[in-house]
Every structure is written in C-alpha cells, then in structure tokens.
Amino acid sequence: MPATNSESKSSLGVAHVAPGEFRLRIAYQKIGRLRFLSHLEVLRAMERAARRADLPYSVTKGFSPHMKLAFGPALPVGTAGEREYVDIWLTTYEPAEGLAGRLREASVSDLAPVAAGFVAAGEPSLTAACTIAEYEVIVGGDGARGTALAESLKTLVDSREFAVEHKGKKKVFDLARSLPKEHRVESCGRGATVDLIVRMGPEGSLRPDVFVREAILRASIDASIDTVTRTGTLIEDSEGAWRRPL
Amino acid sequence: MSSSEWERVERLLNRVERPARYIDHEWGASREPGFNYRAVLLYPDTYELGMANQAISILYERLNAADEVLAERCFLPWIDMAAAMREEDIPLFGLETGLAVRDADLFGITLPYELTYTNILEALDLAGIPLRARDRGEGDPVVLGGGPCAYNPEPIAEFFDAILIGEGEEAILEIANVHRRARDGGADRVGILRELARLDGVYVPRFYQPVRDAEGALTGVVADTGITPVVNKRVLADLDTFRAPTCPVVPFMDVVHDRASVEILRGCTRGCRFCQAGMVYRPVRERSADSIVRDAIASLKCTGYDEVSLTSLSTTDHSQLEDVLRRLTRRLEGKGISVSVPSLRVDAFSIDMARLVGGGRKSGLTFAPEAGTQRLRDVINKNVTEEELLGTVRHAFDAGWRRVKLYFMLGLPTETDADVLGISDLVRKVSDEARSCVEPSQRGSIRIAVSVSVFVPKAHTPFQWDPQLPRDEIGRRQDLLRSSMPRKGIELSWHEADVSFLEAVMARGGREIADAIEAAWRTGAVFDAWTERFDIGTWLGAFASVGVDPASVAVGEKSSNEILPWDHISCGVSRAYLARERERASEASTTSDCSFDGCTGCDACDELGVEIVLGGGTRGAR
C-alpha cells in the first residue's frame, strides 16, 4: 500500500516542531496472522524496523538510552488494526514519504507503515488524543446469517448498561457514552459483519469482541467471532468533531 | 501449507497461550520458492528458548543458502497447542511454509540438554513419525540429531537414523547432498543411511551393536562391516571460513538472548575437569578482530537489534577483545545500541572490559569459582585463587558494581565437609570485601547471588568415571551449606538435586536408557526442563517399569579401564589424557591452558588435523 501522506516540508513540517527534533507520525497496519502479536511485541518490532531503516531517530538520555517513540492506544492479542499510530522523534528532517518508504522496506508486510507525516511538537500524545475507535467484527457460522444477531445486539444496546467482569473486578459501561454512534450489522460471505464505534478512555474501553460475544450468547445462535479489526482510530476535538490523527 | 490448512491452525491460536510462537512471518524468515530438498530443523523446546540457539540459526542459514534446498524452523508446541493439534488432527509442521514434518526429506533435531529427550519423542509423535528408527519406512524423513548431547548419544541412539558428532557448518550440506543424491539414485532407506555413515562425523546407530557379557556389563560397541569403528567429531579448522549468521530470523516474541550475536571464538582449554564443553570443543579457534567487527555491524544493520553479544565459552580470553570492543563502541556511539560480553574471567581485565561496554549500566557480574577451597579448586583445575577472586570483587565494587553472582558446584569428586563449609567462608569474604569498598550508607544495596548446582559426571571429561553422590548425601551437604551460609545481602539458590540425578543418568547411560525415556514420555513426561513440569516420580516409575536401576548409572563409580557406552564416539581428546587428568586431580595438581602456555598433550589437534587459531597470534599473560 503506498504512503498516503500529503504533508510537505513547507505545508507543515519544520516550523511546527521543536528545534532539533522532528515528530514523525506513522500510520501502520497490523493484519493477517500478525494480529496475534501483543502490543509489546509490536513496539519492539517497530523499533527494530526503524533501526533497520536507519531512520535518524532521537535517543533518550540517561542510563539506558533508547529510541524515542510513543504509540497510540494498544491493540489486544488477536485483534487486527488497519491504521494504528506511532510517533517517532527524529534528529534531522527528511521528507516523510521517503522515511515511510524506507521503513516499509525494512518491515514485514503484515506489520508495516501505510502513511506518514510530521506533526507539531506540541500535539497531545496519541494515547491521550485518540478516544474513538472503529471496529469491524466478523461473525462466522450459520447462526449469524439471520436477523437474530442484529436483534440481540439491539436489545443489548437498548439495555443502556453493559457489565463485564475482568480479573474478579466488575465494570459497568454506560452504553450511550461507550457507543457514540449506532452500530451496523450486515450479512457477508462467512456470516455477518458488525461495525461498532467505541469510545476509549483512561477508565477502560468496551471490548467489541466481548460485547458481540454476549449478543451471540443471548441469541443462542450457532455463531462465533472469526476476526476483530480496528479499522480506524480518531481524535475527538473540544467541539466533539472527529478527525484522523494523520 | 495451503491457506485452508493455515486457517485450521489459525483457529487454534485464539485458544492457546502465546500464539506468536506459531505464526512465523518474522523478519528474516526464509520462504524461497523452488526447491527439491526440504529440511525441518527442530529445537526440542519452546520457540522462546529455541530462537536463541545459534546452531539452529547457523544450519538454517547454511541450508537456505544452498541451491534448491529449503529449511524451515520448528519448535515443540507447548502443551495447550499440542493438545489442540492432536484434537484437530494437525501434524507437526515447519513454520515457514507449514510443511508437515513427516513430508520433509530431513528432520534435524538439535540436542541441547539431556532433559529435552522426552520432547524429542513428543515431536516425533506429533509429526506422525515412528519413534524408533528401525520402525520407520521409506516415506519417512531421515531423522538427524546433533549438538552438545551427541557426545554420549547412546540413550537416544535408537530414536535417530543418524547423529552428527561435532560442528555442522560443513557437514550439514554434505549430509543434504549425499542424501539427495542417494534418494535421486533410487537408494532405499538403509542404502541412504549407509551413504551417510561414510561421511566424517556421521554416526548411524543401527550399524553399531552394543555387546554385553553374561552379567550384562558392556564389553564393546561393535560396528558392522565396512562401517568406521570410531566416529570422530567434525571440526572447523578456521572459524573465519564462515561468517557468523548476519541476517538471522528476528523474533517478535520476547525470547531468551533476544539480541544480535557474533560467536567470537570456539573452544576453551582452561581445562576444568568437570566441564564437557571444555573438552569436546577443542582446540581454541578465535575469529579475527576484523571479521568480528564486520559481522557485528552487519548483523545489527540487518536485524535492527539494539544489542550485540560477543558470545563464546570464554569471551574475555580472546586475544584481541580490547581492540574489538573499542572499535565497536566507537562505531555504535550515540545510537542507543550496546555491546555485551558474557562469561567473565576472574580478573581486573574482565572488569575493565565490562566497564568499557557497560557505560553507565552496572547490571551484575558473574563469576564461577565452582569450589570453596583452594584444594578442591586445584582438584577440578579451576585455576583461580582466593586472592584473585577477592581482588576482582574489589575492582568491580570500586568501579561501581553492586551485584555479583557466584557459581558453585556441590558433590565434586573428593569433596569433604570442609570444602562445603569453604563455600560459605568464601562467600563471607567476598561479602566483606564488597562492603569494605562501599560507603556505609550504600551497603544495603550490595547483593551477592550464590547459585549452587550439583556435580554431574559427563562423558569425555576426566571425571567421566566418577560417581555422582547419592541423593540423600547431596541433601545433607545442601543442609550443611544452607546453615553455614551468611545471610545479609546473600541470595542463595539451588539446582534441584533430582534434576541433576536425571541429568547424570542421561549423561552416562547407554542404550538401555531409551526404553525408560519412552516409558516416561508415555506416562506424561514432557518439557522436563521446566521446573513446574518436572516430576521425578514419573521418571522413577518409568525406570522401574523397564527394569533399569537409574542409581547404578548415576552413582556407580567406573574404573579407568572400563568400557564406556560412548567409547566409539571421539571428540579428539584421548582417553589416556583424560585418565592422566583424573590422576592429576587426585593429587590436586593443576594443568595449564594450552592457548596461553603451550600444548598439554590432549591429542585433539593431532587426532583432528587442526590447530589453535588466535586472532592476535598469541594470548597475553593472565
């Protein structure tokens, strides 16, 4: 996939960043079988790719100097991502397109950049800024073909609250807040596709697979989740408008 | 593996732990199209242990670089995955293309450690390959072993079609080529194995028959007609003939030794009398400084690692180490990339080298005095004095280190209670020395880790004839050590005596052990090297069920002229030299290191037609 970055040195770039440091934002995919990587594994792989690509990365000071980079919200093991984000701080400026190209060549295709561009040094961190996530959940099995799944999901959403238990702790999600946009269910070759938009936050985020699995369970249908993909991550501004981080 | 086959595997990944063990697609993984010879290389334990194995990485690179050969990696699936695969009828497969192991031409299995033997059976069974070589048919792959445990291959000999003794860089391609030629020429299985048995270093167990007298004592292992009676190990004359693998597979998972590495020398001739590696990898051959620097830089560039380790049995012995480290640290400056040096010698030079590469990092230093008294250190030929150890500790704590780790061994030949108490005494002196170098306010941060293992007599060492102590006596000495050990700032840890007992049985046993290994595996033993999985009860039951007394194997003393199960395997070091060294041990008389002080007559160089190679020409004074 070609880099879709459009920033150039004159339109954004150098004027917006601290002197001597350039903040390159990379959108990357984690797809196919590499969706089984953990966040830590992705982090390590990305650092290694950056070194292989010989990016002019900044190194932190201190006892054990390491590459300066910061990731967006973590993806769980087993969940794919089509457009995930990481910021890497560089010591010298080079056009984003070329950097992304080099990084792509130093990456395996299922975990590789899809776009890159410079962002201002003062931009909030990706973890703080990215609060909206778009998911696609593919449900396989004959039971997913009828209307039962859609009805079960609707009932679940209408119940307004959703409780989960994790490691003995109970957590209740306010669905009006956690699901800021109406979900969609469509039939597909393997069964059904569920599109969900979820609000993330420091207090924890609703996991789409857990939510859809509950709907399957309540509908008592012969179906199971095949894949979960985060198709996008968005920043919500103070007016409530959504935009892509890049 | 077709995409539908992969989908079957993929479905299992949601329900097993650490799915990254099974997904392949790492940077550097090979998937060259067009091949007519397929090999699968197994490390008989999990991915995260196996990915650290340099032998696998070397053989993988050598095979994949050859014409029309494809080599895939394979690791033993963890228990949850193995169960899921059996349930779904998915056979063991190579990671790169998903080739079913039973469809490969060659199934290479590395032999890193005695406690992985049941894992080998588990792998064969998962692959659908008969466990015993004699039960395999024309369609089955040739099952080839090799690695450290090959120097006494007898306990596992019946599970292998062939075992390579010694170094594999050259031999692996000879094996692949001879096999391919014989196969294409229409040879049957026995014919192929006969061809392989002609290669130097290749042991084909089915052509060797153990002979026993009326009492059941071994009187010899006799080779069939036309087969070499003694298999000599393979050895590279010069490490620089081959580059260290510079583009190995880079794992996603956190694996042990997760860093680039360059093997900077092979062999160690300090001559510790309990140490198998010190005998079987002779002579010392150093890689030259130029090629070490070149390969380290190339490997970092190709892998993207942030650390390169200069590995060997005794890295600080390399005659050009200082030069290498200065060149590397200069070239890597400001990149957040570090160099590491494992295995330090007990001297100030080693501390200086650690300081050179460590920069501000002072993680911990490891030393192995092995015994607590000078007498016993002389018996085992550990040429380290108390003054040297304390001086080194002083140097390290003056330089800012606050942690050292000390290795000792319990139950060495001739050990008395005084030697056991000597360990506690030495630890106390080390601790006092460390405290005297450190400001009173900082003394709380001093840590001395003491790790105590149990002596295991190993084949091809001067102590191969000596018994391991009975388990209750080991227990008594452990208690003695525990009660006399100082407490403040000391962290004491043990190697399980039951584990060492089993290691000794495997290290010294003959073919009679095979039935017990199989019985243990059939009653659930697998991943025995994992503390939480190891169960001595299963093993004792297995030995009883096949009528073998394991204690007589581990604890029995052998006379110097007794026939040993591994006498038909040679690492070059002569039996006479080992016997002489054993004699010197009993007199507490030491032997010098030939890489510093000249040949001491072990015969390895003559026997194997090689000689010591030192990058800098000579090794300086220690």
Ligand code: SF4
């Ligand atoms: S033959 Fe001599 S020089 Fe060669 S390894 Fe043995 S002792 Fe050393």
